[in-house]
Amino acid sequence: MKQVKFGSTGIEVPSVVLGCMRMNSAADPAQVIQTAVDNGITFFDHADIYGKGECEQIFAKNLAKTSIKREDLFIQSKCGIVPGEMYDFSKNHIIEAVNSSLERLQTDYLDSLLLHRPDTLMEPEEVAAAFDELATQGKVRHFGVSNHNPAQIKLLQSVVKQPLVANQLQFGLMHTGMIDEGLYVNRKEEQANVRDGEILEFSRLENMTIQAWSPYQASSVKEVFIDNVRFPELNQKLDELAEKYNTTPNGLASAWVLRHPANMQVIAGTMNIQRIEEIAQASEIQLSRKDWYQLYLAAGNKLP
Template identity: 50%
Template sequence: MKYLQLKDDLKVSQLAFGCMRIAGMSVEELEDLVKVSLDQGINFYDHADIYGGGKSEELFGEVLKRNPDMREKMVIQTKCAIRRDKVGYFDFSKEHIINSVDESLKRLQTDYIDILLLHRPDTLMEPSEVAEAFNELEASGKVKYFGVSNMNSMQMELLQSGVKQKLLFNQLQFSPIHAGMVTNGLFANMKEAQAVDHDGSILEYCRLKGVTIQPWSIMQASWEEGTFLDNPDYKEFNDCLQEFADQYNVSKTAIVIAWILRHPANMQPIFGTTKSKHLIEMCAGCDIELSRADWYYIYTKAIGRMLP
């Protein structure tokens, strides 16, 4: 496993364990999977208050309770700000941020969260109000570090203008199939549809500002389609991944990991598997260094992309 040293006391594994899909597991199954991940050198666990309606954090908390020595080996991240009441909405109010952290702490059975992310941009956000929440959470020791998710560059700038804590992470959907943040950069200043900037050059912004991008849904074609792995609609891409998998004697998923890690943005992909076999297969990707030509080959084969 490789690691990113982001602060003196913040060393995170390059691969992160996503907890969105764990709610249906038993405590024993999750405990086994977490132990496998620790054995692989993974130390980073990504949660959200809404995963499984709170069940994911609760189950994870049970695992921590059964294994009191585990907590200090882990970097635990959670998110807040997506709410579902009468309607779905986003909430960066001080009250909601603080209450949500308190509830997550209870469910996770821990007294601190390493990193708190704001899950989706709230257009009604007041940076000064978020600042009050962050300051209170930091001063009480409940949260050590902060970041965001699904934000474009100007939204990050706006929020950063009000909060004193550096926003360390931005969690964004990214995979060889969902690679818009790469594509619009490649087509800069051209008339083709690929030049449309959907995210304010977030990839370049994060590199400039030293923000770690955490790609999510790295094996998914889209929410609607599910995974692209062995999906007949993505046959050419699967054949391409298999070609490299055979060459390096690893799984196709290891090649996806190697592709994401080859980008110099130094991303921290978050996987969502619930199977130890799949987890171990993906870790092998950390040791593969793809060439520049191979990187572009996979990018173009993914959905028959053309370069400008």
Template identity: 50%
Template sequence: MKYTQIKHTELNASNIIMGNMRLTQLSLTEIEQLIRTALDEGINFFDHADIYGQGRCEELFAEAIQMNPSIREKMILQSKCGIKGQENYFDFSKEHILDSVDGILKRLNTDYLDLLLLHRPDPLMEPAEVAEAFEKLHSSGKVKHFGVSNHNPAQIELLQKYTPHKLVVNQIQFSIAHTPMIDAGIALNMNIDQAINRDSSILEYSRLHDITLQAWSPFQNGFFAGPFLGDLENFLELNKVIDEIAANYDVTNTAIATAWISRHPANIQVVLGTTNPQRLKDACKSTDITLTRKEWYDIYKAAGNIVP
């Protein structure tokens, strides 16, 4: 397993993150097996959110492994807040952030989070109010570090202006079949759709400001349009190229899809949402693979992208 030092923190985090969005689909025994598999493979980073299963996923996680201090110290726990799931709106108010963290800690049966992320940008955010919440959470020992999810550079700058706590993580969607954060840079100044800058250069901004990127939905096509691996109707050429490269490395297509993200020098962490222990193991084999430049570009082009 490769590990990434999240800058401005003491956290030495596994390159692969176990995401816990779908735990309600499993029994407690199956959840325990999945978590134990992750730990055995060297994964020490576990991602949650208060809206996953309306909080039930966090409860199941803690119940399945019988959370206690000896287990807790082996883990980096991250959760997210800011989405009012049932009401379908965003809330970055101080009161909501503080209440959310108390609920998260109770469900996870822990005294603190290593990382708290603001889940999706709230246009009604009062940055000074968020900063007050962060300071109270940090000074009380409930949250060690802070970050965001699905935020662009200007949104991060606005929030960072008001808080002394460095925003150290941004979790965004990224996969071979969803690459807007690299497309515009490759097709700069071309009069094609790929050249449209859709994310305000978040990749370059994050590298310049020492923000660790985390890729969610690493096997998804678009916004939950389904996995591209095995989709021969829409991604025949991509699957052909991935399968050929996988055969050369004697690994599965899952490992290659993961390795493609990890190959980027930004040291992007990959958030796996799988509930299948074997697929988790397959993905972890990516940490032993460094794709060549040609392999990386061959995969990118096979997904339908232009390299001028």
């Protein structure tokens, strides 16, 4: 399993993360967890809203069925979304959310806590106070964000003492906005519109790990692009290069993300045992520059 530096911490973590959003749909969650760990995926990503908390409970219950030790895992969770109502970065909400996640996960600490989506009513001082308390109590070891732009991160970091070491962002072969805006600098095309605030370059400059969520999802609809008849050119190229690199389209789509030098992790949200193995085994594939760009073009992108 390829390892990457986790932000500025100096800690090495697996480049593939198992996303636990669908843990409540797994036929055998204990087998899913064991398969992940057997293949080097010891990093698990949760959120307090996944399955309304049920996914964290299922994870803890089934982890206990294995011989895997808590200290051998990197467990991350997210908070800040009150579904259908609001986003809440208040001190009380963050602390209560973490305490509830710890109880559901049956652990004393989170290796990482991310703020799930930006709260426009955020008061950085309240976030800082919550982080200080959680860090002092040993309940959270590292902090980060999810779906935040550079200005939002700078605003938080201006007050928060702990370094923000990770940012979860949607990224994959069919969700390439953060790359497009860089390639189309000084152009008039649609791709030149800066929607992500140059988050890719910012993350590299600030030594933040990008965690790519939904890397296999088509950008316009909630469906995967792999083996999807709506995307024949991309799948033809995936099949062709998968054979060249002795992997599968799932593995190749993951390797495409990890080929970028921006210190990324892939969040694999599958509960399918075979796909977990395919994605893990492909983590060390190093695509050539030409093959990387061939896949980018096959996904419907154009070079200026």
